[in-house]
Amino acid sequence: MYEHDVIVVGAGGAGLRAAIEAHEEGADVALVTKLHPVRSHTGAAEGGINAALHEKDSWDLHAYDTMKGSDYLGDAPAIDAFAKEARHEVIQLEHWGMPFSREEDGTVSQRPFGGLSHPRTTYAGAETGHHLLHTMYEQVVKRGIEVYDEWFVTRLAVTDESNPSDRTCHGCVAYEIATGELSGFYARDGVILATGGLGQAFDHTTNAIACTGDGQAMAYRAGAPMEDMEFVQFHPTTLPSTGVLISEGVRGEGGILYNDNEERLMYEYGYANNDGELASRDVVSRAELTEVNEGRGIEDEYVHLDMRHLGEERIIDRLENILHLAEDFEGVDGLDEPMPVKPGQHYQMGGTEVDEYGHSCVDGLYAVGECACYSLHGANRLGGNALPELLVFGARAGRHAAGAVEEEPEIPTGPGAKSDDWDEESPAELGAVDATDPIAADGGAVATPQEVLEQAVETERERVETLMERDGINHADVRAKVQKTMTENVNVFREESNLKQALKDIREAREEYQNVAVADPSRTYNTDLIHTIETRNVIDVAEAIALGALARKEFRGAHWRKQYQERRDDEYLKHTLYAWNGGNPELYYKPVILEGHEEKYEPKVRSY
Ligand SMILES: Cc1cc2nc3c(=O)[nH]c(=O)nc-3n(C[C@H](O)[C@H](O)[C@H](O)COP(=O)(O)OP(=O)(O)OC[C@H]3O[C@@H](n4cnc5c(N)ncnc54)[C@H](O)[C@@H]3O)c2cc1C
Incomplete structure (x- = not known):
């Protein structure tokens, strides 16, 4: 077993920033990542990083553009914090040596981007993400932060109280890709998920093969709901x-x-x-x-x-x-x-439900970056707003996990945040997932943190052994079925019959997944095993996207519905939550927060 104060899962932009900040606050931090840090998908980012740096620009204009871009589904506390802190984060990156493109007079260049009222996108040629990763990885190396690279995290170690808000996350279980060793990572103060996007739920995507929604799905099964998953950026x-x-x-x-x-x-x-x-x-x-x-x-x-x-x-x-x-x-x-x-x-606006410090309803469990939803992007993300998000919320979560934040969050999470007036039926029959099947469900019980972790390792070992030893079908066909139906039926234009078809196909895929097996018997670099485990995550996130899309009967941001051609603020100024609920998935809503410390936003017609 490995032991640290803070375990950061994922070493893209969000994970690196979180690790640096937690370390700055005195924590013993480790990064655990299935890819080497500089191979993370942040490296593919081309266009740039938004920050209101120019004297004629201001953070509140940036915040307003972000709220308008979100089609008024963003939460003001997250948007205001983001727009204010992005400026400091970009200047700090520059001080760390990020090679920003510059004007003749030496100032950092800023280009126009979609939906921005001022040219505020800083960039480094068309390789911004690559330089961002290298700049921050240098800072990680300089600080001597431990990196467990090519370790694939498969499960969170969480206590098993029935109310997720009473649970605590004590660490995670990871599989060392080079050796096949399964180990527990005990986190004394917190686990920060920074595992990136989920583009592999679709078959035409800008996302890499590693973007399989692992963090969202692991947190979901551990009790932290997924939020606003129907909002997918194309x-x-x-x-x-x-x-x-x-x-x-x-x-x-x-x-x-x-x-x-x-x-x-x-x-x-x-x-x-x-x-x-x-x-x-x-x-x-x-x-x-x-x-x-x-x-x-x-x-x-x-x-x-x-x-x-x-x-x-x-x-x-x-x-x-x-x-x-x-x-x-x-x-x-x-x-x-x-x-x-x-x-x-291209991008998933939704993700694990967290507050403006990246903290979920499960104590000690955080999520930041593309896998998280603090309701920054709402129904549509503006180009150039994801990279500053990694920096701002990575830093916030790192600070919080290291115990250096005293303020109470304004964004509520967990079942207690549910809207009082919620009494609708789920729009589709989901069917329970057998919570006793070690391949289909996460568990966790008992007393001490170490015991919780040991049990999680043991459950995971059984799951891997079962997958390796039994005969069955290959996961690739199951994954392809999900990708095909998501691309055909849950794309830019959405219709009720297509969404129902997608849910039917995903349910079938979930049933077929119960019979998957790993043909490759190797214990080293067994990519068949890794992809098989990832496919389960793809199924979970795809189902949340399709169900959220079917339930939201309006046209808002990236979510277009043929039968419902208007934004319906009277009915849908609310976030969609999707909870694992012990294997009986549950859909519910919570209100949007349009009032921050300094700004109150009035929903307006969104035109460009
Ligand atoms: C092609 C492309 C271009 C883009 N351009 C821009 C842009 O110009 N500006 C902008 O603002 N946004 C842009 N975006 C969006 C932005 O780049 C991403 O949202 C952001 O980089 C995601 O960063 P992240 O740290 O959350 O995840 P990633 O960078 O994807 O990192 C995820 C990390 O998690 C690790 N990981 C995942 N699962 C596991 C697991 N189970 N166990 C262990 N480790 C795990 C991976 O190894 C990786 O280190 C772009 C996106 C794409 C796809």
Whole structure:
């Protein structure tokens, strides 16, 4: 067994920032990560980091843009803290050596991005995430923070009180990929999940193969609900054949979208008469797919993104990486031709329900970064707001876990936050998941923290042995079934019949998963075993997304419903929660908080 004050699971931008801050506050910290830190998916981020640095800009404008972008489903305490603290975080990154792109006079450059009222996106060429990871990893190494890399965390060690708000998280169980060893990690003060996104629930995504929703699913089974999972961001400019992202930075620099008639579609068809290509992502994705559906798409599939008019010098200076991506993955020279693009799954606005310090309803269990939901992005995230989120909330959670925060949170979590007026039936029959099956359910009981951890290790060992020893089906078919139905039925445009079909397919996949087995008997680098365990997480997060989408009968942000074409503030100014509930999944709601310390936000019509 390994032992530290704070265990951070995941070493992307959020995990690295959390570890640095907890260490600064005097905690003995360890990072446990299934990938080497600089291979984390943050490294794929291209476009930039928003912060109101310019003298003509201000944090409250940034907060307002974020709330408007969220379609008024963000919580004010999280949004205000974020917009204020992002400025300090970016300046600190600069002091740590982040090689930001600069103006002639040496100041850090800031480019326009979708939905922003001021150019406030700082960047490092089109490789911002890569530089961010390296800059923070250097700080981790400098501080001597212990990194357990290529350790795959499979389970949280949590006490088993029936009310999740009475439970405590004492650590986690991890599988060392190189040796097949399963070990307990005892956390004296807290476990911070920073495990990233869940794009592998879809088959056309900008996310890497490792983005399987592990943190959201582990926390869910340990008692911390998933929140606002129906809000999935589909990025408007992904390469059609692979899902590889073409950064919003291209449109920020002046790139233009054309349909098959070579019309500038955003203006020609009135999708966004003011902001055009720089409208919010949900608006641009719907515009592109409407063009395709109405017969003005290219090859019935995509539209063109043209940056040729920017000129070679500017493209090479600011977007060179985009040229390589278009050439390598689509065979297109962006200096000579427009690039084919279509919407693809990109980001998960929802995640583990936490407060503005990243703390969940389970004592000692935190979540930060893309796997978390402090209701910062609400129904739609603005481009360039995820990277500062990693920094601000990573630091906040690190500080809190190290015991250095005295303020009480304003965002409530857990079953106590449930709306009083909630009396609706679940919109679909989910069926219980057998909580006694060691493959299907997490448990945890007994007295001392060490015993809780030992039991979690033992349960996990049984699960792995069962998967390795029995005969059964391969997980890949089960995962492919989920990905296919999510892409077909829970995409940009959503209809009731499709959502029900997705839930049916996911339920079937869950049943089939009961018969999966690992064919590869190896104890070293057994990727078959790892992917099999991840697939269970993919099923859990996919079900939450589809059910939340079916239950929300309105059109808000990224969530479009054919039968419900309006935002319904009277009924749906509330967050969707999805709780494991001992193996009988439960859906409920809690109110949105539109009033912060300094700002009160009034929902307005959202147009660009
Ligand atoms: C292609 C692309 C471009 C983007 N560009 C931008 C941009 O320009 N600006 C912006 O603001 N946002 C951008 N985003 C969004 C942003 O980059 C991500 O939301 C963010 O980087 C996620 O960071 P994270 O630390 O939460 O997760 P990640 O960086 O994905 O890190 C997750 C970590 O968790 C570990 N992990 C996961 N599961 C386990 C497990 N079971 N056990 C142990 N370890 C585990 C992984 O090893 C990894 O270290 C982009 C996203 C994509 C996909």
